[in-house]
Amino acid sequence: MPRLLDHRPDLQTERLSLRRPADRDVDAIVNAVGVWDVARRLARVPYPYTPDDARFFLERIVPAEWVWAITLRGSDHLAGVVGLTPQEHADTAELGYWLAPAHWGHGLMTEAARAVIAFGFDHLGLPALTSEYFDDNPASGRVLAKLGFVETGRILRPCVAIGGDVRAVRMILERPTAWTAPD
Numbered sequence: 001m002p003r004l005l006d007h008r009p010d011l012q013t014e015r016l017s018l019r020r021p022a023d024r025d026v027d028a029i030v031n032a033v034g035v036w037d038v039a040r041r042l043a044r045v046p047y048p049y050t051p052d053d054a055r056f057f058l059e060r061i062v063p064a065e066w067v068w069a070i071t072l073r074g075s076d077h078l079a080g081v082v083g084l085t086p087q088e089h090a091d092t093a094e095l096g097y098w099l100a101p102a103h104w105g106h107g108l109m110t111e112a113a114r115a116v117i118a119f120g121f122d123h124l125g126l127p128a129l130t131s132e133y134f135d136d137n138p139a140s141g142r143v144l145a146k147l148g149f150v151e152t153g154r155i156l157r158p159c160v161a162i163g164g165d166v167r168a169v170r171m172i173l174e175r176p177t178a179w180t181a182p183d
């Protein structure tokens, strides 16, 4: 899978444009991930979250994973991030995402993730995608359910911002046999 990482086209949906995150996004990333209610729901980000943390994301994570900046069509401003993390010993990738709080509640993440899922199935040929959410985050559970993910188990997952393990729900979406990419 890693050799395919260079193949990362911009993606379009009805309301969104998804593009590669860039240096000009540092402030928008810090302003959003620096909010406790965002950071505590993500596994891998520290809190407080600084511009150096955003630069680490841009320099180390973005080249190694399929990650897109979510922008509203007609605006270049980063509203959130969605991506697929390749799994080391499996032919799957993990879907992850966050959105700045000002944009919550409008169906945007479901729309963005749907485009990334289509990319994972159609262009990467992945047979399945996984995701995990902390069990005190029902909005994320609802996003995954709307996308067709189903629960496969419960685990304790480390959360860097919280500094300890948090109860989490594991989810999977298998590529349908008659998969067709959404418009």
Ligand SMILES: CC(C)(COP(=O)(O)OP(=O)(O)OC[C@H]1O[C@@H](n2cnc3c(N)ncnc32)[C@H](O)[C@@H]1OP(=O)(O)O)[C@@H](O)C(=O)NCCC(=O)NCCS
Pocket: 037, 038, 041, 042, 097, 098, 099, 100, 103, 104, 105, 106, 107, 108, 109, 110, 111, 132, 133, 134, 137, 138, 139, 140, 142, 143
């Ligand atoms: C989770 C997150 C991405 C959702 O983004 P969003 O664009 O608001 O999501 P959508 O609007 O597509 O869908 C949210 C769904 O959750 C529901 N929801 C929201 N808050 C809820 C709550 N407290 N309890 C139950 N359902 C809730 C909404 O009603 C909606 O479902 P519906 O369409 O059936 O009405 C966003 O809240 C976020 O970025 N949170 C912080 C970071 C995070 O949690 N990332 C995911 C880590 S696993």
